[in-house]
Amino acid sequence: MKAAIFHGPHHRLSIEETSIANPGPREVLIRTAAVGLCHSDLHFIDGLYGHEAPAVLGHEAAGVVEKVGSEVRGLEPGDHVITCLSVFCGHCGFCTTGRPFNCDHQHETRRRGDEAPRLSLGEREVQQFYDLSAFAEQMLVHEHAVVRIRKDMPLDRAALIGCAVTTGMGAVTNTARIEVGSTVAVIGCGGVGLSAINGAAIAGAGRIIAIDVQDGKLDLARSFGATDTLNATGCDPVEAVRDLTGGGVDYSFEALGLKRTSEQAYDMLRRSGVATIIGMLPEGEKLELDGVSLLYDKRIQGSNMGSNRFRVDMPRYVDFYLAGRLHLDRMISKRIRLDQINEGFDDLRSGLLARSVITFPG
Incomplete structure (x- = not known):
């Protein structure tokens, strides 16, 4: 072969x-x-x-x-x-x-x-x-x-479920388990970030803020369920998220694997907020957090492949796609x-x- x-x-x-x-x-x-x-x-x-x-x-x-x-x-x-x-x-x-x-x-x-x-x-x-x-x-x-999986599922779109969808949607629904009506920010609008946005929309988030440096990806993010978009090249995303939400989001998701954006994901949380780092940070990379902020019940956590039970999750994601709820064609x-x-x-x-x-x- x-x-x-x-x-x-x-x-x-x-x-x-x-x-x-x-x-x-x-x-x-x-x-x-x-x-x-x-x-x-x-x-x-x-x-x-x-x-x-x-x-x-x-x-x-x-x-x-x-x-x-x-x-x-x-x-x-x-x-x-x-x-x-x-x-x-x-x-x-x-x-x-x-x-x-x-x-x-x-x-x-x-x-x-x-x-x-x-x-x-x-x-x-x-x-x-x-x-x-x-x-x-x-x-x-x-x-x-x-x-x-079902044989009526197109296999090129099914492939995306093998990582991007399972990682992004799973981080939202399995790892963080966001609540209906909550505010969500997603940093990075590649395949994993778009899947997190799509998952947040399916899970009933009230507001979903997409953050990237490419306008084309931000336009795509809206079609996946983002209610707001921020181009990080023209603003401080932490301050912008705080302004949009009146103090910060309930949940943030970092889908790039960078030190700076991981720290921003934590900083843009409101009190009792949860930041989930999905991206793969380089080996040996260390994050710096303001220790006092931990007194406000803020948390940061990782997510391993969307905390999946893939034999249950993946057929469900196939059903979501075939029902028109998971937007793999656009990805x-x-x-x-x-x-x-x-x-x-x-x-x-x-x-x-x-x-x-x-x-x-x-």
Whole structure:
């Protein structure tokens, strides 16, 4: 199969013929239909996070099951599926208390060192990324990284549910659990931020303030449910949010992964407000907060993949889309081929697009 190979940070990905193994007893072989280009992938390409090479990146994907292992139950060839990086063991303390997104036994879902690798280049093992490796024509994953979906769901839009939607909407509805009528601010209007805005609208937020530096993205944010928009290049977003709301928002969401905007997300809260940091901050980054403000019951928290229970959440998001409530058609800025992946990441770095999606023939 063809795959986009990561040979280390600051290198362009190369399209190479890559071998993929047959499914083990609890593994699923999937023909990739579509995969989104996400900032999480870009963090590794640009060296903000480390990863072994060679590797196949990519994690926001949907496809069609081709083969299943002998012990797989509930999936069969021909099923349409979404993959999720929150692969879970099913029996650790986190899994058995309803928090599979924090599973700390994920290693049990991978092949042992004495087994043949899932991916290889000749005699050399190719590392999997987030247990998925979706920048390829096929994926070989554990059955606990897959959920079956309705066949009337377009797979290019289903791919977005694999990360952007689950991360953004989940942060709003699962992590923060916003209240009906509350005021919300979202910093960053890429795929994750737009999903947070859409989720806040579905959850009944009374006012949703979208913040970005691109007017085009702010216009898009209104179509996802934002009631107000702020271009941060022309104002202090903290003061502007306080002015708009008479003191600050109940909930804020940071979807960029930057120190300054994470601190702003906290500073724009009203008393008893909650800031949720969705973006991936660089390793070692520290945030600075005014300690006195903690006396006002203000809180800051992280969100791991939208605190998802993806086998429940993702089919629900599919239903939202097919009911016209989740606006995935507007999120896709560009559809590209696998061999255009480097240009796609150049577009992502520019900050001008919401989401590019690689589609595969077939």
